Amino acid sequence: MTRTITYCQAINEALLEEMRLNDRVFVYGIDVGDHKKIYGSLNGMEEFGPDRCFSTPLCEDTLVGFGLGAAINGLVPVNIHLRMDFLLLAMNQLVNMVANYKYGSGGKLRVPLTIRAVVGRTWGQSYQHSKSLHSVFAHIPGLKVVMPSTPQDVKYLLKSAIRDEGPVLVIEHRLLYDFAGEVQSLPSIPLGSGRILRSGKDITVIATSWMNVEALKAAEILETAGVDVEIIDPRTIYPLDEELIIQSVTKTRKCIVADLDWLNCGFSAEVATLISEKCFGNLDSPVKRIGFAPTHCPAARSLEDIFYPNAADIIRAVEAKLDLKPMDISREDFYNHVNKFKGPF
Amino acid sequence: MTRTITYCQAINEALLEEMRLNDRVFVYGIDVGDHKKIYGSLNGMEEFGPDRCFSTPLCEDTLVGFGLGAAINGLVPVNIHLRMDFLLLAMNQLVNMVANYKYGSGGKLRVPLTIRAVVGRTWGQSYQHSKSLHSVFAHIPGLKVVMPSTPQDVKYLLKSAIRDEGPVLVIEHRLLYDFAGEVQSLPSIPLGSGRILRSGKDITVIATSWMNVEALKAAEILETAGVDVEIIDPRTIYPLDEELIIQSVTKTRKCIVADLDWLNCGFSAEVATLISEKCFGNLDSPVKRIGFAPTHCPAARSLEDIFYPNAADIIRAVEAKLDLKPMDISREDFYNHVNKFKGPF
Amino acid sequence: MRNKQGRLDLNKTLYRKLYLIRSAENAIIAHYPENEMKTPMHMSLGSEAIAVGVCTALGKQGQFFCSYRSHAVYLANTGETDAFFAELYGKSTGAVRGRGGSMHLSSPETGFLGSSAIVASTLPPAVGAAFANKVQNNGKIIAVFFGDGAVDEGNFWESLNLASVMKLPILFVCEDNGFAVHTPTSQRHGYKSLPRIVRGFQCAVFEDDSTDVEIIFNLARSAISKMRKTKKPSFLYLRYYRYLQHAGVNQDFDAGYRSREKYKRWLEVDPVDIQRKKLIKLGKSENEIKRLEKQITFRVENSIVKAKSAPFPDQKELFDDSEFKFSREE
Amino acid sequence: MRNKQGRLDLNKTLYRKLYLIRSAENAIIAHYPENEMKTPMHMSLGSEAIAVGVCTALGKQGQFFCSYRSHAVYLANTGETDAFFAELYGKSTGAVRGRGGSMHLSSPETGFLGSSAIVASTLPPAVGAAFANKVQNNGKIIAVFFGDGAVDEGNFWESLNLASVMKLPILFVCEDNGFAVHTPTSQRHGYKSLPRIVRGFQCAVFEDDSTDVEIIFNLARSAISKMRKTKKPSFLYLRYYRYLQHAGVNQDFDAGYRSREKYKRWLEVDPVDIQRKKLIKLGKSENEIKRLEKQITFRVENSIVKAKSAPFPDQKELFDDSEFKFSREE
């Protein structure tokens, strides 16, 4: 059965379904129990009572550690953070404790802890509300990292995260919340499986999270110039579906990584290294990386527009790789950050 | 003038010299003021009185933020952490605050904050006392990251860090503390300049921190097989001396990155990406990466020995790249972790 | 004791600041729906007496830190609205050149050392800045403003402890509005009385729930003189009522998490209103006050006009002050 | 009230555990200089009555967390020494298969849920584990042991607050030895009395500086029954004297940061000694006690022999339980 629902509804469905299936699943965190229901993603939680969906004090590190303790003692916690940047307060519990707790118990304890964190540009959030950090978490053994870009993916990857025996970070993009898409009923989408978002033969674009929206737009425009772009959404940052990437680039011989993060020592470097190694001798040009500008995220729109990578950047990079003259994109209808989102958050 | 001193003495000299030159410099942190004097690196601090070298409560995040506040208000703080892993408690202040405070003040405030953190295998420290994390810090705009491997470098890079107007992390390796080396009087070693530790023509090994000790040993052994290894010590992880790396690999056409960290989304990926791009078409083979095993650091020696990368790994990687048969290294005198270090820390 | 004229002058100064904040925020309420101030807005309405009382008591020897709810402290400290509105509009003439928006105001030259969108995160730097003042023996005093939500965070306890054990010249100003976003203190605090707990620290505690700016001013003065005498930090615990939603410019009494009745009771002692009435009681004429108010309103309107017509930051500024160069990508 | 035989049995049990810990640690002191236990050792000498009193009081309904100073809690909970020593020797037969060493003992099957080398870091999971118990209504009670240094950290205050506001079945056990490494509480705590402060939380506080294990046992029992009645967490604040250096197996009274005199005074009430004397007073014969001690000593020696001869973990185990596969590199 296929239905069209929003990304936010998909999150909501995943939670409701898992919580009905397993009464050990509970949801908690700052602002989790209030009437805003985390942008609506927690609608209908009343069904489960206040022990299974509740607001907490503001204490990120302790909240993540709390999830660890509940997880090893029989429950299945889902801890929500309205901004990825707040997880920087919780790095101690996440990295020093959660990531290795199973290992440190001699394999005797399981840590089925899911952490939902929201990322993404809205408006003028500036440098303390704009980090992605998936590269940082992927660097740490023991943590799985998921970054879904469609309702279908977020629904089933969140379900997989909740069912996983280990800690999983699910990174949701705020602007995707209102995006609608078709959702099929599936048995599951396993963590670690990527997806060909668009098949093409001329060049591969590997995009994360929101960058898939930008990549699709770029591909649509480039198609009018006769360029056939293949877009790969890895969906999980760690573990990574390396085969899918290698196959695509082996076919197209050209690759752009469009990551929603800084480049230096980031996920884009890992993907570029993978491709440089596995497609050695089969590349027409080095892998090109696109990501956050290497600076702090500004509030002003004029700067935000060039801090965040977008479809135009992808188009220009594709043209450069294919030795094409720059198209006229001045009349294209790009995603309009100026008018789509209304504040305050 | 050239003298032979230990890495620990070099740190001590750097601090004493800078504190004599500038009475705004002070040193603080957990255990900083006690009789152990941070493995002796704070000998002689009595000279400056208790306001300029003192122990604090245990509160890493607040201590880093404390340094930020002191720095913007006229002082030059040096904050010490006996283990890098403890900085995971301070990621909030480091990444959400320190890294961007100058930017957020419209450029009006300076943050001359130095953070010294110790990394490295000693014995059986296990998974909570073994992380390096330079890859994580280098990923964050606004932080400079230094990883000196010799007395000469640690002395002058620490001095440069203290004099720098922005935040700098100086990452010291515990096992290097007792290593002696020649130290020349220099005006300075600028942050961002790497060094050719050993010139060679057959292959480039780019090594960080302790991995330079392993790389030198490997080169010495490989020399007996007629292999001439060039070793590059970048010394600063960010900003990176890209030119030096590119020149070397352009010459040798083969490269191994030996990093004291996990590989995934790490510094080794960044270096490999840099080389794959800048030396595109000039490489005989893809860049090979060596680093921590992708798991948690174990306590038992039998596992520690294979968790940490070493000279033998480098030798094997060089042989593979040069299509050589494996040498017999069974009688080589490698750095002996078993007998050199005595605990408890 | 201040003489009559002195008291009148003081109260006039206090009122001017209160009114500046109120009219600046009323202007924000009026213009925010135009969607040109693209920045998450956390309004100060209801709390003005705290920022004004404390900032005025500290005066030029004061240095200030606060949270994302930064308007009142910024305006009480700087008294200016040009760079303020320019920042809200994300313009290059803004207080921090359009980089920060409402949550990240800063004005180091007047002693406002920064605000932050991370709850409790300015407490540690405030303690460090106080240490720098102590070491440099410059007589300056730090005041750090934070909410009842910040008190939940480890940074609060660590900072309180560090300042207490180091005996630093810092004034902790807890602005308790009973909520962190929509969650009441009763659901977040595992204790009945924060002041009682803080009194266990080597730190003098002063508490009040007055909206009378003069009372807060005097309380802050007591706290400061206590601090100078005992060489210990002081802690001001002040209650107020947040008039609007947590973020944004609207009321939200229909959301169900708090009642309009309570709001109405607090509104009866609105800090701007009662200070105005006091001025009249102290002998200021209605006309004089109106003149003052008009001046301020005019200044605010003028700042908005200027902010609207100011240029956005030039794209060349993207990398300014980032301490980060990534040559390959430029 | 326990009858005479009951009291004797209890005290014998308590003594057996105390003696087990003491003799295991004495064996560590004897063997550590051989440099075969390559793990940073944080000894429990002087504190044994706390672990034994609390663990025994909680019994099978107890679940435990502690710090890197983990020997006493591990031994009091598990009563076993084979996996203990094997772990110290880094062997595959160790409690956590040689992965953790002295700072990372764990024995989930007996309720010892973990220790950690990061100060204060087991407090948050302890609170979460208590929540799980409450929700599952299984009658289990968490006890989390931590030092006076852990109290400096934000994790402590956040955890205390969270447990208090959520009314969780958890016993906080603060073992105050006056030092974090070599830094005394006076240089770290911005207050005179921690219990006074904790009393401000919705949490019952019990304090003592006895080294009499029976007293601690009874205190813990009171704390638990209070907890069951009030549905609030309890806080045990207990003082003890650390006999040896912070880490390592030697004394360090010559280092200058604390005096041998104080040590001597505490040694007069050494928990193992006084419990032994009590047993005799209660009617146990010297011979009986000696027999018991001999059994334990023998068991310890035997465990060491087994540990020494056990194999190191096979290198194939490197990736076990890491939840991490990095296929390219394998």
Ligand SMILES: Cc1ncc(C[n+]2csc(CCOP(=O)(O)OP(=O)(O)O)c2C)c(N)n1
């Ligand atoms: C570390 C962190 N956690 C969560 C948030 C999200 N958040 C923003 S404001 C706020 C409530 C803070 O309440 P309080 O300190 O009482 O300040 P108030 O808004 O009432 O002035 C929260 C939870 C944040 N900004 N930072």
Ligand SMILES: Cc1ncc(C[n+]2csc(CCOP(=O)(O)OP(=O)(O)O)c2C)c(N)n1
């Ligand atoms: C977060 C963190 N900071 C610093 C350290 C280094 N360190 C190890 S033990 C210790 C002292 C802890 O003192 P306390 O909590 O009183 O425990 P005790 O050792 O006295 O049992 C310190 C600072 C650490 N392990 N973790």
Ligand SMILES: [Mg+2]
């Ligand atoms: Mg509040």
Ligand SMILES: [Mg+2]
């Ligand atoms: Mg202690």
